[in-house]
Amino acid sequence: MFRWLSSLFAFTFLLYPALARAATEACPRPALGSVVQEPPDLFSHNGVLELTLTARNAAATNGSARYCFIDASGNESPTLRVKPGDLVTIHLKNELTNITPDKTSPHQHHASASTGPCTGGAMTPVTTNLHFHGLTIPPTCHQDEVLQTLIHPGDPVFDYSFRIPDDEPPGLYWYHPHVHGFSRVELLGGASGALIVEGTERADRAVAGLPERVFVIRDQDLVNPNAPSAKSEPVIPKFLLDNDGDAVNTGTGFGKPAKDLSINFVTVPYPNYEPATILMKPGERQLWRVLNASAITYLNLSILRNRAAQRVGLIAIDGVPLNLNGGPADFVDWQTHIGLPPGSRAEFIVEAPEAGVSEAFVTHTVDTGPGGENDPNRPLAIIRSSADAPEPRVKLDAAPQPLPAPKQPWLGSVAPTQVRKFYFSEKLDDPNNPASASEFYITEEGHTPRAFDPNSKQPDVTVTQGTVEDWIIENRSSELHAFHIHQLHFMLLDYDGKTVNEPFLRDIVNVPYFNGHTLSYPSIRIRMDFRDPNIVGTFAFHCHLLEHEDRGMMATIQVVPSETTRNTPSKAALDAPKGVAR
Structure with a gap:
C-alpha cells in the first residue's frame, strides 16, 4: 500500500533545504522535503503570558490564500505555553487584506448592526477573531466568544484577557479564527497554533x-x-x-x-x-x-x-x-x-x-x-x-508533583437530568448525487432543519449551569461528520449502538455516516457536562468540518446561571483583569 515510500527514503535523506522565508513574505512556508522544525514557544512567566499576534494573509503562487498569526518577533503560529491559574493577555491586530476571494463564500454574513468588535457586524474573508479550542473559559467578549466578536482591518488592537482555570486538564489545546462563513478559508490558509497547558507529567508519570x-x-x-x-x-x-x-x-x-x-x-x-x-x-x-x-x-x-x-x-x-x-x-x-x-x-x-x-x-x-x-x-x-x-x-519535569484530586465527581458517575436528541442532515441539489450538498444542518429532534442564522438572538438550546445531560446525535446524511462543542468536554457513552463508556473525555467525536441500508440512522450518545460556572453564557456547537459549519451546520446553546451561580461570582469573574470590558 505504501510501496512508493521505499524509493523516497534515500532521496529524502539528502534533502535539507533552507526554509523559504523571504523577509517580505507575509506568511512564509518551508521548502518541500524540509526537516520539520518546532513551532516557536512563548512561555508564561510569574503567572502571566502576554503577547501580540498579528493576523496577516497573502496570495500563494497557485492562487490560494495563506493566512497566519505572527508574533512580535516575527514568528509564525507560536506555541503558547501556560500553567493552570495563569493570566493570558493577547493583543490581536488585524492586518488582513483583500486578496483572492474565497469562491465558496462569495457573500458577506452579518451578525448584527455593529457598534464595536463585541457586537457583531460584517463577516468577511478579512474579518478575524480567536477561539481557544478546548479551554473551559467564559464565552464572553475579550475571552472566548466568537458569535459576536469580530475584528476588522483598521480596528484598534483588540485585547483578549482570560485566566486558565486552576483545574484545567493539562495537555494540548489550540487557537484559531472562528468567523462564521469564513472559518474554512482561514484554517486552510494556515491560521492556527498550539496552546499547551503544562503539567501532563503531573497527571501521567509515564x-x-x-x-x-x-x-x-x-x-x-x-x-x-x-x-x-x-x-x-x-x-x-x-x-x-x-x-x-x-x-x-x-x-x-x-x-x-x-x-x-x-x-x-x-x-x-x-x-x-x-x-x-x-x-x-x-x-x-x-x-x-x-x-x-x-x-x-x-x-x-x-x-x-x-x-x-x-x-x-x-x-x-x-x-x-x-x-x-x-x-x-x-x-x-x-x-x-x-x-x-x-x-x-x-x-x-x-x-x-x-x-x-x-x-x-x-x-x-x-x-x-x-x-x-x-x-x-x-x-x-x-x-x-x-x-x-x-x-x-x-x-517534561522528571520529578513532578501529582495533580490535586478533582473537586467534582467523575462525569460518568453523575445521572443526567435530561436526554436530548439531535441529528445532522444535508440539502442535496441533486437527490441522486450524495456529493451535491449545498446546505448543512444540525437540528434538535422535533424542530425543522435550518441553516445557522448569525442574526438570530434566540439560542437553539437552553440549559442550566450545574446540570448534566445526555445527548444522542444521529447522522442522517451519507458523509461522516465530527461533532464539537465549545467551552466543555464530554464523555462518549455509545457509538453506533455499541456501549463505550470511555474513562476519559473528548471535545470532538465522529458520527458515522448513513449508508442507506440500515433500519435506523447511525448515532452516538454523549454525556454533556454543564457543571462549571465558567461556561455560563452563549456559545456554539457544530460539525468541525468547517465547510459544513460555514454553510449552516452550527447551532447555539445558552447556559443560564443556577440559583447558586447567580448569587456567587465565578472565579473567572473575580480574577478578571480590571479595565477590560466584559
Whole structure:
C-alpha cells in the first residue's frame, strides 16, 4: 500500500533545504522535503503570558490564500505555553487584506448592526477573531466568544484577557479564527497554533522526563490540482467533485485527495507526496503532541517500519489525560494507529528506531462516506534516526508533583437530568448525487432543519449551569461528520449502538455516516457536562468540518446561571483583569 515510500527514503535523506522565508513574505512556508522544525514557544512567566499576534494573509503562487498569526518577533503560529491559574493577555491586530476571494463564500454574513468588535457586524474573508479550542473559559467578549466578536482591518488592537482555570486538564489545546462563513478559508490558509497547558507529567508519570515535540498537521488547497495520480497508485476511473470542487471519497484508499497536508507548515503535496523529515536520536523516547488543525481532513495516523505499524503509547486525547478519572498514575494505552477528526488532538509516546533505520509517519485512508471528501493513504514525514539529531527544546519535569484530586465527581458517575436528541442532515441539489450538498444542518429532534442564522438572538438550546445531560446525535446524511462543542468536554457513552463508556473525555467525536441500508440512522450518545460556572453564557456547537459549519451546520446553546451561580461570582469573574470590558 505504501510501496512508493521505499524509493523516497534515500532521496529524502539528502534533502535539507533552507526554509523559504523571504523577509517580505507575509506568511512564509518551508521548502518541500524540509526537516520539520518546532513551532516557536512563548512561555508564561510569574503567572502571566502576554503577547501580540498579528493576523496577516497573502496570495500563494497557485492562487490560494495563506493566512497566519505572527508574533512580535516575527514568528509564525507560536506555541503558547501556560500553567493552570495563569493570566493570558493577547493583543490581536488585524492586518488582513483583500486578496483572492474565497469562491465558496462569495457573500458577506452579518451578525448584527455593529457598534464595536463585541457586537457583531460584517463577516468577511478579512474579518478575524480567536477561539481557544478546548479551554473551559467564559464565552464572553475579550475571552472566548466568537458569535459576536469580530475584528476588522483598521480596528484598534483588540485585547483578549482570560485566566486558565486552576483545574484545567493539562495537555494540548489550540487557537484559531472562528468567523462564521469564513472559518474554512482561514484554517486552510494556515491560521492556527498550539496552546499547551503544562503539567501532563503531573497527571501521567509515564511521560515524566521525556523530551516533547509539537506537530501541527494542517490541510490546504492542492498545490497540483490538475496532476494525474502517481504511477505507483492503481488507476482510479473517475474523479468526482463536490460542490466545493473537492475530490469525493473514492472508497479505494487512493486517488486525488480533497486537500494537501502539511506538518509544521512543510507541505506534502499530491501526487508524489514528497515527505518532510523528522530527526530523532537512536532509541530515544519522546512525547509527541499532535494537532489536526485541518479544515476538512480526517487523519488516521501510524508509524510504519517496513510497512508494519509500530506501537505508540497514547496518554491523552483532546487535551485530557486518559487516566484523569483515577486511572493508574503511569497509564499508557499502546496503539498501532490513532484517528483524529479535524480539530482533535492526541498525545503519545514514540520510540525512535535504532541507528541507520528509518520509519514513515503516515495517515491511512478514512472512509468518509459517498458524500464525503477523499482522504487517501499518504505519508507525512520520514523519521530518521541519527546520533546528531538536535535535542528537543522542551523536556517534561522528571520529578513532578501529582495533580490535586478533582473537586467534582467523575462525569460518568453523575445521572443526567435530561436526554436530548439531535441529528445532522444535508440539502442535496441533486437527490441522486450524495456529493451535491449545498446546505448543512444540525437540528434538535422535533424542530425543522435550518441553516445557522448569525442574526438570530434566540439560542437553539437552553440549559442550566450545574446540570448534566445526555445527548444522542444521529447522522442522517451519507458523509461522516465530527461533532464539537465549545467551552466543555464530554464523555462518549455509545457509538453506533455499541456501549463505550470511555474513562476519559473528548471535545470532538465522529458520527458515522448513513449508508442507506440500515433500519435506523447511525448515532452516538454523549454525556454533556454543564457543571462549571465558567461556561455560563452563549456559545456554539457544530460539525468541525468547517465547510459544513460555514454553510449552516452550527447551532447555539445558552447556559443560564443556577440559583447558586447567580448569587456567587465565578472565579473567572473575580480574577478578571480590571479595565477590560466584559
